[in-house]
Amino acid sequence: MAGTEIFGKEEIMAAADVIERRMIHRYGSHAERAGVYRAEEFEAAAREITGSKYALAVSSGTAALITALKGVGVKPGDEVITTPFTFIATIEAIVACDAVPVLGELDDTLSLDAASAEKLITPRTKAIMPVHMFGVAADMDKFVALGKKYNIPIVEDACEVVGGTYKGRALGGIGDCGAWSFDPNKTLTVGEAGMVFTDDHDTWFRMDCYHDHGHVHSKEHDRGAEGKFGFGVNYRISELQGALGVVALRKLPEALASLRATKKKIIEAGIAAGLAPRPMHDPEGDTATHVIFMLPTAEAARRFQAAAGCAVIADNTWHYAKHWKALQEMGEKEYFGSRTPSYMPETMAQAESYLSRAVMFGLNIKMSDEAVEKIIKVVEAGAKAAL
Numbered sequence: 001m002a003g004t005e006i007f008g009k010e011e012i013m014a015a016a017d018v019i020e021r022r023m024i025h026r027y028g029s030h031a032e033r034a035g036v037y038r039a040e041e042f043e044a045a046a047r048e049i050t051g052s053k054y055a056l057a058v059s060s061g062t063a064a065l066i067t068a069l070k071g072v073g074v075k076p077g078d079e080v081i082t083t084p085f086t087f088i089a090t091i092e093a094i095v096a097c098d099a100v101p102v103l104g105e106l107d108d109t110l111s112l113d114a115a116s117a118e119k120l121i122t123p124r125t126k127a128i129m130p131v132h133m134f135g136v137a138a139d140m141d142k143f144v145a146l147g148k149k150y151n152i153p154i155v156e157d158a159c160e161v162v163g164g165t166y167k168g169r170a171l172g173g174i175g176d177c178g179a180w181s182f183d184p185n186k187t188l189t190v191g192e193a194g195m196v197f198t199d200d201h202d203t204w205f206r207m208d209c210y211h212d213h214g215h216v217h218s219k220e221h222d223r224g225a226e227g228k229f230g231f232g233v234n235y236r237i238s239e240l241q242g243a244l245g246v247v248a249l250r251k252l253p254e255a256l257a258s259l260r261a262t263k264k265k266i267i268e269a270g271i272a273a274g275l276a277p278r279p280m281h282d283p284e285g286d287t288a289t290h291v292i293f294m295l296p297t298a299e300a301a302r303r304f305q306a307a308a309g310c311a312v313i314a315d316n317t318w319h320y321a322k323h324w325k326a327l328q329e330m331g332e333k334e335y336f337g338s339r340t341p342s343y344m345p346e347t348m349a350q351a352e353s354y355l356s357r358a359v360m361f362g363l364n365i366k367m368s369d370e371a372v373e374k375i376i377k378v379v380e381a382g383a384k385a386a387l
Helices: 010-022 040-052 061-071 089-096 114-119 140-150 201-210 239-250 252-272 298-308 323-331 343-357 369-386
Strands: 056-057 078-082 101-102 123-130 155-156 179-180 194-198 290-294 358-362
Touching: 040 056, 040 194, 040 239, 056 061, 056 201, 061 089, 061 155, 061 179, 061 201, 061 298, 061 369, 078 089, 078 252, 114 140, 123 140, 179 343, 194 201, 194 358, 239 252, 252 369, 290 369, 298 358, 298 369, 358 369
Parallel strands: 078 101, 078 123, 155 179
Antiparallel strands: 056 194, 179 194, 290 358
16 A cells, blocks of 8 residues: 555646746745645645644654644643554654653554543543554544543544544544644655644644744745744645645545455455454444454464465554564653653553454555455465464
């Protein structure tokens, strides 16, 4: 799965237009650019998909997560509850804010379990970050309710699920803030970029200033004459990324339709062979980037793996905190006035019980009938060996 699969002449034309106009910076040069702001068009297209009042394009999904946490007011020593099954950027974003990652348990969809998150809430908890992993939504009804009950912001890490939905609402646009990613391995890509969403003006304003050196953006002033809100960083995107993003979002429905059609064939074959697909809180909203079956035991999953040549998620060093030595080394230490919990593998027993039984196949947007049939055959072979 990579968004470059669907690159074509449209992307070339969009990039060429920016280059020919010599207007690379997203801010300033208002008189010279004749009202053309591609990064703003990218944000507007993303807002239309999520229904969010505000969208801010930034330089990566990681930057989007950091900016979101800064926007909701996470400070050094605060605690942020999240999941052990995610990409390390989720944890890095929390640490970048000098906050403490607190890892909850998984539910049977392999998402952060809301009940376990509630048990971890303390006076230091300043955000809860559910992660929508491998195409599938976390239980956002429960997380929204938790946020309201405890007055804690819910920050959706929707970096893996651009275009996914939960009960008709776009993922990333349900919590107090949400983040998308457009890196080279995502369904849609512009090279590198991310997007942050919120419905709260003050949160958006803090994020907008923070992502660009604290500048207060206004078309009434040219670049360098803006006011300052405070310190920030440089997480801007360029007009090139904005132009590519506009094209990418136009292609989203077609990309999702292709992924979903492929996944449906493989899932149906797996069910016919006696396999249980990964449960979902909302199957209709799945972005279908991955096919996951849940085997009855870890031993059965290993038999399936040996026959099918696929991955067992518990082995995934990119997406399972059990494997991250840097995280383990910061455990049980004083940290900005707080003490970090242990992050050793034995603290993730429930995650291990699910992930050790989960076998996975990644999908591409464009797959030949022969490639799909090959996966179906190995799924059937794996089921025969495992069950």
